[in-house]
Amino acid sequence: MTSFALRMMQNPAFSQIYETLWRPVFTRGFSLGGSATADYDRALRAYLARPGDRQVLDMACGPGNYSADAAHGLTGAGRYTGIDFSAAMLARAGTDNRTDRVSFVRGDAHRLPFPDDSFHTVLCLAALYLIPDPLPVLDEMVRVCAPGGEMIVFTSAQTSVAALPGARTLAELSGLRLFSVDEIVDRFADLRTEHIEQSITGVGQYVHARKPRASQHH
Numbered sequence: 001m002t003s004f005a006l007r008m009m010q011n012p013a014f015s016q017i018y019e020t021l022w023r024p025v026f027t028r029g030f031s032l033g034g035s036a037t038a039d040y041d042r043a044l045r046a047y048l049a050r051p052g053d054r055q056v057l058d059m060a061c062g063p064g065n066y067s068a069d070a071a072h073g074l075t076g077a078g079r080y081t082g083i084d085f086s087a088a089m090l091a092r093a094g095t096d097n098r099t100d101r102v103s104f105v106r107g108d109a110h111r112l113p114f115p116d117d118s119f120h121t122v123l124c125l126a127a128l129y130l131i132p133d134p135l136p137v138l139d140e141m142v143r144v145c146a147p148g149g150e151m152i153v154f155t156s157a158q159t160s161v162a163a164l165p166g167a168r169t170l171a172e173l174s175g176l177r178l179f180s181v182d183e184i185v186d187r188f189a190d191l192r193t194e195h196i197e198q199s200i201t202g203v204g205q206y207v208h209a210r211k212p213r214a215s216q217h218h
């Protein structure tokens with residue numbers, strides 16, 4: 001069943017208010033009772049904007065909320081590619097991020113139209129909790145990530161904060177999945193990625209992992 005939140009993402013009107021209203025409020029919501037997701041978000045943006053000649057893939061990029069930061073420091077042949085299955089979100093993304101280094105593709109995070117080992121940085125931010133059958137999306141991240149490359153996920157985490165009155169009901173009503181604290185990290189470990197780091201922020205989690213230089217995931 002498609003969740004309410006996922007259906008909203010297909011709506012052109014929603015894609016316009018997403019960046020300015022929904023996403024900032026939502027990011028604060030993830031900090032519920034814990035360290036501020038907004039601080040991590042700022043740190044992530046600065047990290048993404050660092051200089052470098054790299055290929056960046058932003059899975060379920062939405063309206064391109066991170067495109068400008070991720071493209072900012074790119075040098076040489078460096079390119080940013082955003083992929084999303086919502087035409088409305090991509091239309092918005094294309095309008096806001098017109099540079100030679102940035103492109104957007106319509107497609108499904110479960111079946112990325114890219115060869116193995118293509119990208120140095122693979123992002124999947126604020127999307128996994130909306131996607132039915134989300135764990136295979138991590139497999140796709142690892143597949144398209146180049147040996148030695150990095151993967152960065154931001155999603156929900158079922159911490160003790162999620163036990164606060166109303167938190168679970170709110171998540172369920174909006175169709176957001178609450179991942180157990182180990183679920184994402186365990187999948188990355190099963191996929192033989194390295195240097196897996198997890199930061200919990202309230203009911204959110206950031207996970208960073210690297211694909212080994214000598215590819216071992218097959």
Ligand SMILES: C[S@@+](CC[C@H](N)C(=O)[O-])C[C@H]1O[C@@H](n2cnc3c(N)ncnc32)[C@H](O)[C@@H]1O
Binds near residue numbers: 010083107126127130
């Ligand atoms: C909440 S938005 C997040 C956008 C952006 N990554 C951000 O952090 O602001 C979630 C996005 O996931 C996209 N999405 C959901 N399921 C998808 C799938 N299977 N493949 C590609 N995109 C998907 C939706 O269309 C929506 O644009």
